[in-house]
């Protein structure tokens with residue numbers, strides 16, 4: 117292994133420790149302090165909705181296997197670094213041979229981390245919407261900027277050693293999640309990450325699709341609960357109606373569900 121590869125691996129290991137050991141607890145404290153201060157001043161938080169799902173810490177939900185983080189720098193539209201680390205841990209826990217499915221590739225930062233943290237025999241499929249494609253449902257206001265890009269998955273495409281080999285596990289799919297034919301993947305996923313359109317109709321539709329994709333004992337994780345109103349409403353309605361046991365991962369906008377074995 118070249119020295120630069122060794123350094124890259126060390127940095128990637130340290131990034132997980134930072135994300136879960138420092139960023140997650142301290143950003144929680146900072147958020148709670150800001151919320152208290154706003155409440156005292158009678159100012160609502162425009163970026164954070166009231167939420168109802170029960171919370172659980174990530175390590176009660178996901179076995180803690182060793183993980184690494186690359187491309188840790190967050191762009192607008194990406195998950196937070198703490199959320200990326202939780203997703204990396206979830207990918208590391210996917211049994212060999214199961215699939216990982218992501219709805220909403222964007223720049224491929226999460227896709228890359230799902231690929232490098234999962235077993236070499238695990239395939240990663242990621243779906244994104246070509247900008248010119250008509251959609252089955254309306255996108256939410258403000259989502260177009262994430263759709264309009266020359267190519268999805270830029271960050272896994274440009275990835276170099278020592279992670280390059282893992283990107284061969286990634287299959288980029290193109291289409292509208294509202295009408296995409298996933299039937300070849302039904303019941304095969306150890307992890308489904310739902311992070312496409314945040315509009316209510318899409319959040320509902322993609323959730324039902326995730327339930328078809330996930331294998332027994334597999335996991336579904338949603339992003340942007342408490343952030344995008346369509347996602348929050350869809351997940352809370354679902355929990356009220358079906359009592360599935362959805363949990364918000366404490367300190368994140370991720371929601372977690374494990375299909376019974």
Ligand SMILES: C[S@@+](CC[C@H](N)C(=O)[O-])C[C@H]1O[C@@H](n2cnc3c(N)ncnc32)[C@H](O)[C@@H]1O
Pocket residue numbers: 193194195218219220221222223224225226227243244245251255259262263264268291292293294311312313318
């Ligand atoms: C918030 S970004 C995803 C972020 C990414 N998962 C990450 O962790 O960095 C949402 C992505 O979903 C895609 N998208 C939006 N509507 C979609 C649809 N109907 N079908 C498939 N992809 C969609 C957008 O093009 C965008 O790339």
